Amino acid sequence: MLRRLAIAPLLLATALTVPASAAQASTAQADRCSGVRVPGAEYSVSACLTDLTTTGTLATGHTDRDDWKGLVAPKTVTPSGVPGVQIDGYFPDTSTTNTNHHWNHDSQFVIRLPEKWNGGLVVAGPPGVREQYANDPIISDQVLAKGYAYAATDKGNTGEELYKDGDRPGDAIMEWHRRMAELTVAAKKVTDQHYGRTPRVTYAAGLSAGGYLVRWQLEHYPELYTGGIDWNALSFTRKGSLLTTLPPALRAYPRFDKGDEGDKAAAHAEMLAAGYPKGSEELWGFHHKTQWDFLQRVIREELDPEYDGAGQAGTPFCPAGTTRGCDTDYDFAARPESVHRAVDRISLTGRIQRPLISIQGTLDVLTPPSTFGDVYDRMITEAGRARLHRYVHVPGGTHTDGLVALSNDKIELKPMLPSFVSAFGELEAWARPTTCSHT
Known part of the structure; x- marks a missing residue:
C-alpha cells in the first residue's frame, strides 16, 4: 500500500512554534504535495518524496520490485536523489487484474514530478503483462535524473489472463493504446497544474510491448508527442508477429x-x-x-x-x-x-509521424531483429518515412538486460541500458518542439 505522509499533525506543531511566514510556507508545501489532481482519474493519491527514483521509492513503498524483476542487468547502478511529487491512481475501468496497492483495479498509473523540472515529459507503458512500475529502473530513473516529468500506465489489463478483457478479439490490446494516449493527455494537464505550464517536449518510450505502444502512438496520435524511442519492440502485422x-x-x-x-x-x-x-x-x-x-x-x-x-x-x-x-x-x-x-x-503500418529511434539487440530471441526490428524499419521506409527513423543494432544485446546473467563461455551478452540512455540523448537533440507533423 502507498503510505500517505502524516502532514496534518506536523503542520499543526509547526504552526504553534514558528513564525507565520514559515507556517504559510509549510502549508504551501503540503498543498503542493497533496493538491495535484489527475483529470479523468477515478482515484489518485499524491505524496512528496525525497527521492522519486527506485532507490527512494523502494524504501517508501512507492514502487513494486516484482514489476521490474529481470529487466535490469546485475550490478547496474541507476541514478538517484531526485525529490518531487509522486501521484498514483487509476482511471475508470471494469477489469481488475492489477492488484497493486490492493486496489484490484486496472488502468492504474504513476506520475512523477521532479522539483527541478526541465520542461519535458516522458510517457511509457510496460513490457509483457507487467504493471506500471516495470520501467522504473530502466526508464523512469534515467529521465528523472535529467529533469523530466514521467508517467507510466499498466496498459489497462495485466497478467496471465489479459485476453478476458474486452468483448471481441483484439479488444484488450487496443485498450493498451487508448490508455497510453489517455495518460499522456492527463499528464500534460498535471504538469500545467503543478508547474504552471504544459511540457515543451513529450517523448514516448518503451521496451518490448511498451515499444510497440511507442510505435502505435507515433503512427496514430502524433499530436501528443515530440518523438519516441523503442527498445526491442514487439510488432503485429499480417506478415509477422x-x-x-x-x-x-x-x-x-x-x-x-x-x-x-x-x-x-x-x-x-x-x-x-x-x-x-x-x-x-x-x-x-x-x-x-x-x-x-x-x-x-x-x-x-x-x-x-x-x-x-x-x-x-x-x-x-x-x-x-x-x-x-x-x-x-x-x-x-x-x-x-x-x-x-x-x-x-492492432497492426502497425510504418507510417510514423514523429521522429523515432529504435534500438534492437542482435541476440534477442523474443523479438529477433530479422523478424521484428528489421521488418519495421523496412515498413517505415516503404511508407516514405525513413527520414523520421533511426535504427540501431546493439551487438550482444538480448531481450531484457536481466538475461545478461546467462552469459557464459559460449555467449557474451551486453546490457542495452547504456544504449538506451545514449539513444535518448540523441532523441533529445533530434526531436525538438519545432518538429512539424508529417502526414
Missing part, C-alpha cells in the same frame, strides 16, 4: 534440445530459418521454459480464441500433433480471415 515466430520455435526447440544428432541439426536449421539469431542458442532453453509457450498461448487466445474451442489459452507445452488446439501446431497463415482481420486491428 509472435503468432508466426513462436510456433516454429515451440516445434523445433525440443528436438534441438533432446534429439539425435541428425534431428538436432535439422531443428537448428529450422530455428535459424524462423529468424532466431545464430549465436543465440544458449538463450533458447530459458525462453522455451519461461516465455515462448506462455506468450504464444496468451496472445493467440486474445486474437484467435476459437483455435482451441472452449478452452482458454491452450495446453501448456503440448507436443506437436498430440492435442486438439495445441499452440505448438499453430499456423497463422491457415487460420480464417476473421483471425487475420483481428490482427489487422
